[in-house]
Amino acid sequence: MVLRNESGQGSIGATALVALLGDWRGADPGGLARSLAERIRLLALDGRIPAGTRLPSERELCDRLDLSRTTVAAAYARLRDLGFARSLRGSGTQVRLPVPRLPESAPSGHEIDLSRATLPALPWLAEAAREAAEDLPSWLHTDGYDPIGLPEVRAALAQRYEERGLPTEPEQILVTLGAQHAIALLARTLLGRGDRAVIESPSYPHAFEALRLAGARLVPVPVSETAGATAGAAAEIAEVEAFEQAFRRASPAAAFLMPDFQNPTGRSLSPEARDRILAAARREGTVVVADETTAELDIDRGFAAPPLAAQGDAVLIGSAGKTLWGGLRIGWIRADRELIARLAQARVVGDLGTPILEQLLLARLLPRTADALELRREQLRAGRELLTGLLAERLPGWRVPPTPGGIATWVDLGAPLSSRLALAARSRGLVVPAGPRFGIDGAYEGRLRLPLCGDPDELRAAVGILADSWGDLPGAESLGSPGARGGII
Ligand SMILES: Cc1ncc(COP(=O)(O)O)c(C=O)c1O
DSSP states (O other): OEEEOTTSOEEEOHHHHHHHHOSOTTSSTTOHHHHHHHHHHHHHHTTSSOTTOBOOOHHHHHHHHTOOHHHHHHHHHHHHHTTSEEEOTTSOEEEOOOOOOOOTTOTTSSOEEOSOOOOOOOTTHHHHHHHHHHHGGGGTTSOOOOSSOOHHHHHHHHHHHHHTTOOOOGGGEEEESHHHHHHHHHHHHHOOTTOEEEEEESOOHHHHHHHHHTTOEEEEEEOOTTTTTSTTOHHHHHHHHHHHHHHHHHOOSEEEEOOSSOTTTOOOOOHHHHHHHHHHHHHHTOEEEEEOTTTTOBSSSOSOOOOGGGTSSOEEEEESTTTTOGGGOOEEEEOOHHHHHHHHHHHTTTOSOOOHHHHHHHHHHGGGHHHHHHHHHHHHHHHHHHHHHHHHHHOTTSBOOOOOBSSEEEEEOSSSOHHHHHHHHHTTTEEOOBGGGGSSSSOOTTEEEEESOSOHHHHHHHHHHHHHHHHHTTSOOOOOOOOSSOOOO
């Protein structure tokens, strides 16, 4: 884990770095120093070691890894040569990212980016935007700073919860700048430094990063993509028991989970599992935060689960990002009125409100939510069929779990080579986050998250690159660049 001092400078200790390195030996056929440099480079590229972080001293690291000082010094020197580190005057080595550049071998002159599982805007969005612009004049006499949400938007979102089986007052809604903003706002409002927070593992990386930034100590609970496939099945019982144990042992201040179509595994929890998790949280006074950004992206599960708060106390996060369009940058929080008031107050440190025009657009789009979900279903179904077909053809040794909904699938590679594969793919122009990016401390080397959505031609090219890169392991020579855009979505 990266620790920050008061001026925001981070450092990573030798023990934490060794945990992140995982099984790094052999990452590069050129020997130990190059392998060590390669793995640190990947950690920098995918954000697990943020740029600016100070690495452990050579002496500390060689002691922890049982390597000679020369080997660690050579690894650090290589990182410097590649532009991924620089020497701090008199005080060690700091990770940096070189200025992004296009890899020479990129097939069509640009990188394919599978770190973003996103869908294009709804086809009727442009027309709705024109209509929303006509609604704007009635707001132009106000100052336009809106930290809570326009009354009609809060009412429309409350109405949606009502339709999904959860009575809601408009005063229980706070409109945010996307779900990520909601996560970060809740994290810094609910958690103090040193508080424990339960989190699913694997999980959405920017969620656990936000919890960490708020000072939380994370308590991971393993999630299996097969849990929830059949209510009461062994995998789900094991998961629920792990939640119960984590609540009992850690008495966490908050728990962050994705009950439906979890990102990245795609698993959903049965009503029985939700009941038990909510009961365990209640016993410890833990605030459960359910991120439902992907909850309505059902492909063929065959039923719409009610929001988690319909079964017990839970704060809900929603987003227009996956159902309508990420470019709207609109999300929301549903909570009791008291917490909504606290959040509105806490928010102003980071931002002063949600744009009016985007909210008016959301108000125009929400009445057609059913049409939007139907379209998303078809798009995700087509993406899933294409991806699974391509993988079956080109990479038949990989296991694609059943994925009845959500935006991604959590592929089992059958070998702990995800980081090496991600680096090899990067040198061919494909950015794909390695499995460990979704874990708290470097697990999931045998996994790769692949999106169910995206341009079919890019997906075809991406699977081609994955197959070629996989075929070349373990000898891949890889000198990629960081993704130009940053962030996993
Ligand atoms: C589970 C989850 N939460 C939050 C977000 C961020 O959503 P938004 O675009 O609304 O900020 C994403 C985006 O991929 C996500 O998958």
